[in-house]
Amino acid sequence: MALINRFSSFDFECGTDEAGRGCLAGPVTAAAVILPDSFKNDILNDSKQLSEKKRVLLKPIIEKECVAFALQHIYEDEIDTINILNASIKAMHSAISQLEHTPQFIIVDGNRFKPYNTIPHKTIIKGDSKYLSIAAASVLAKTYRDAYMEKIHEEFPMYNWKQNKGYPTKAHRAAIKKYGVTKYHRKSFRLLPEQYQLDI
Known part of the structure; x- marks a missing residue:
């Protein structure tokens, strides 16, 4: 099924x-993308459905052809402090705030979001496999986080x-069991099954 533009x-x-909400280490990374009405791409889909290649x-096609895009990492310490849901929403808010054009409407993948300023929004379950701009955001968030x-x-x-x-x-x-945790691990997450004790 073809993805919808608007x-x-x-x-x-x-x-x-x-991207990265369920990870044990590293940031959660959000992207925000505004696409032109004319944007078309037959390959673009939810980043989880696409190969790394x-x-x-x-990535460069989206960045070149979009009206605006922005990225934001929220790192481990803040995830541990405010929890992963709040960190994910904060990352999305921060990405939106960096866009060169202020959006008039926001569509969000999933079912959890907090209002951003006074801009109307809509949460869409599996939105990254339905709408081009969410799919584009999922690809950018994933590729930038993977590079990190x-x-x-x-x-x-x-x-x-x-x-x-x-x-x-x-x-x-x-590896966590053998070597312990690093500064990049999320200490608030269950890093190992409960039968293993981890000294954090």
């Missing part, structure tokens, strides 16, 4: 989404973040 009738409708291919995780992988290669990107894979959890 939910509202406003010219400056912004789509926003985040396709996401990397789409690959960078910090060099500092702690034993956790293999270049491959797992901080998600709770068996190998990632085995």
Whole structure:
């Protein structure tokens, strides 16, 4: 099914989404994107449905053809302080605030959001597989976050973040059990199954 360009009738409708919410390490990253009415792309879809190769291919296309885009990381310490839901929403708000054009309407992937200023918004479950601007935001959030995780992988290669990107894979959890936690791990998350005690 082809993705839809607009939910509202406003010219400056912004789509926003985040990546990394379920990770054990690294930031949660949000993107906000305003696309022109004329935007079309047959490949673009929810970033989770795309291969890494396709996401990397789409990133410069989205950045070149969009009206505006912005990104925001919220890091581990703040996630631990305000919780992952609030951190995700804060990342989206911050990305929206950096857009070159103030959006007239905001569409959000998922079902949780807080009003941003006085701009009307709509939460859309599986919005990243329904609306182009949310899909574009999901691709940018994912590619920028992946690049960050690959960078910090060099500092702690034993956790293999270049491959797992901080998600709770068996190998990632085995590395936490063996080596302990790093400054990039989210201490408020259950990093290991309960049978293992972790000294944080």
